[in-house]
Amino acid sequence: MNTEMTMDYEPDQKDSIQHWNRCLEAVATTKDKATYMLFYDHFAPRLNSWLLGVTKDAELAEELVQETMLTVWRKSGQYDSSKAAASTWLFRIARNMHVDHLRRLKVRARADSMMLDVEPDEPEVHGGMHYDTARIRDAIKQLPVQQAQVIYKSYFEGKSHQEIANDMDLPLGSVKSSVRLAFQKLSKVLRP
Amino acid sequence: MSVNHHPDDATLLSYASGSLLESFEILVACHLRFCQQCRLRVDQAEQLGGAMLESAEMLESTVMLESAVTSENKSIPFAGRAAFAELLDDDEPLVDMLVDSAQKRDDTAGLVRTHRIPEPLQRLLESNDATLAWKRLVPGIQQIRLDTEDDGLRLMKIAPGMSIPLHTHKGSELTFILYGSYSDELGRLQPGDVSDLDAEVEHQPITDGKEPCICLVATDAPLKFHGFLPKLLQPFIGF
Numbered sequence: 001m002n003t004e005m006t007m008d009y010e011p012d013q014k015d016s017i018q019h020w021n022r023c024l025e026a027v028a029t030t031k032d033k034a035t036y037m038l039f040y041d042h043f044a045p046r047l048n049s050w051l052l053g054v055t056k057d058a059e060l061a062e063e064l065v066q067e068t069m070l071t072v073w074r075k076s077g078q079y080d081s082s083k084a085a086a087s088t089w090l091f092r093i094a095r096n097m098h099v100d101h102l103r104r105l106k107v108r109a110r111a112d113s114m115m116l117d118v119e120p121d122e123p124e125v126h127g128g129m130h131y132d133t134a135r136i137r138d139a140i141k142q143l144p145v146q147q148a149q150v151i152y153k154s155y156f157e158g159k160s161h162q163e164i165a166n167d168m169d170l171p172l173g174s175v176k177s178s179v180r181l182a183f184q185k186l187s188k189v190l191r192p
Numbered sequence: 193m194s195v196n197h198h199p200d201d202a203t204l205l206s207y208a209s210g211s212l213l214e215s216f217e218i219l220v221a222c223h224l225r226f227c228q229q230c231r232l233r234v235d236q237a238e239q240l241g242g243a244m245l246e247s248a249e250m251l252e253s254t255v256m257l258e259s260a261v262t263s264e265n266k267s268i269p270f271a272g273r274a275a276f277a278e279l280l281d282d283d284e285p286l287v288d289m290l291v292d293s294a295q296k297r298d299d300t301a302g303l304v305r306t307h308r309i310p311e312p313l314q315r316l317l318e319s320n321d322a323t324l325a326w327k328r329l330v331p332g333i334q335q336i337r338l339d340t341e342d343d344g345l346r347l348m349k350i351a352p353g354m355s356i357p358l359h360t361h362k363g364s365e366l367t368f369i370l371y372g373s374y375s376d377e378l379g380r381l382q383p384g385d386v387s388d389l390d391a392e393v394e395h396q397p398i399t400d401g402k403e404p405c406i407c408l409v410a411t412d413a414p415l416k417f418h419g420f421l422p423k424l425l426q427p428f429i430g431f
Contacts, residue, residue: 016246033280037273044270046245054210062272069276071302078303087242093302095210095241103214103308103341136243137250145255151205152255155244158211161202161390162363162412172364172390179202187236 017133021081024089028076036076040069043087047094054098054158064101068094098158132189139189147182150175195227197378197385199366204230208237214308215338215345215410219366219386221307222317222408226384310338312347313408316370320406344412350374350405355398363413365389372405374398 020042027036044065051061071093072079079089140148146168153159153167161179165172199207199220206212207220224231244251270276315321324347326334332351337343350356352372367387374381376397381387389395399405 049248087245088239091241096302096305099210133246137247149255154211155209176202183201183205
């Protein structure tokens with residue numbers, strides 16, 4: 001149905017990564033709402049599609065999209081394109097929001113719970129500063145179907161290895177080795 | 193602290209994607225505190241996450257799964273756009289109201305990943321606290337069950353020279369060493385190390401050294417301690 005749109009989208013992938021990094025940096029310095037809405041228009045539908053997969057709840061997904069996009073707006077001053085691509089930064093924030101929501105929901109009754117940060121004090125480390133979406137897309141296309149499926153289920157359905165094993169009727173060990181192999185192949189494409 | 197044993201790449205990817213059970217997530221987070229190599233790996237998996245966000249529709253057609261979300265055309269504006277634009281236009285105090293009050297106005301909220309670290313574990317991470325309420329399981333083995341949403345996390349304190357056939361017949365098992373050490377077929381595990389096993393690996397850890405070994409264990413299938421454990425536990429003679 002939307003094949004044509006997808007095709008139209010292809011040529012500029014590498015530029016597109018840089019484009020959104022620059023866009024977010026511009027937002028950080030200018031605090032320009034119209035510029036941020038361009039960023040929003042690009043990422044909100046994608047974020048929603050991902051959050052719909054992991055939450056299986058349209059209302060919640062939309063709520064988390066808005067919460068994430070608002071956080072990105074408010075914290076944009078802390079974005080540094082030399083450390084992470086805008087999409088990586090966005091992914092981390094959305095993941096944190098989603099996981100926090102999940103934990104709060106289920107442990108609300110437990111009064112003694114505390115959210116504690118276990119990140120080390122030392123500066124964050126960063127493996128690669130940028131990636132090239134076109135190359136990652138190619139690498140994903142070349143994965144054997146089973147490896148693409150376990151990766152999809154890990155990222156887009158938020159499933160644990162055991163849940164994936166049950167879903168796909170595979171031994172747990174096969175799921176883990178498929179995830180491992182796919183990760184190793186895809187991470188080679190990340191530029192150091 | 194030199195770390196020699198790490199979680200499997202598959203475990204690190206699932207940590208990054210937010211799809212580990214809470215017990216496993218907390219254990220991996222403990223290891224990451226001490227292991228730059230694994231933090232780099234998680235960082236890479238997060239970059240892949242960002243790339244996946246960009247490539248969602250392509251991935252969905254690649255995986256050929258019925259469960260895959262059928263994405264809307266990405267060129268159609270997101271349904272919440274108008275509401276969001278209004279939020280942006282509103283005054284700052286109103287914008288704040290949308291953000292969950294639990295997050296307050298913490299500068300790092302959302303930017304830094306946090307975990308709900310159970311209190312006994314927090315105390316052990318800070319210092320070897322002897323005053324914890326250990327419960328004796330069998331002679332030489334004590335444990336504290338920790339409060340997590342999946343109830344799969346426990347602390348174990350094992351006397352020196354014990355042999356522990358911890359067979360999980362189903363599921364995964366992650367062990368993080370806090371104090372002391374143990375050896376098994378895969379090598380010697382010391383503080384900061386993680387052993388990442390699934391059902392196919394059989395191992396028989398033996399605590400070595402003169403100190404008790406304190407470790408954090410995450411499992412997603414019950415360890416059937418009751419009844420048969422006493423039979424399996426054999427003090428290791430000769431160490």
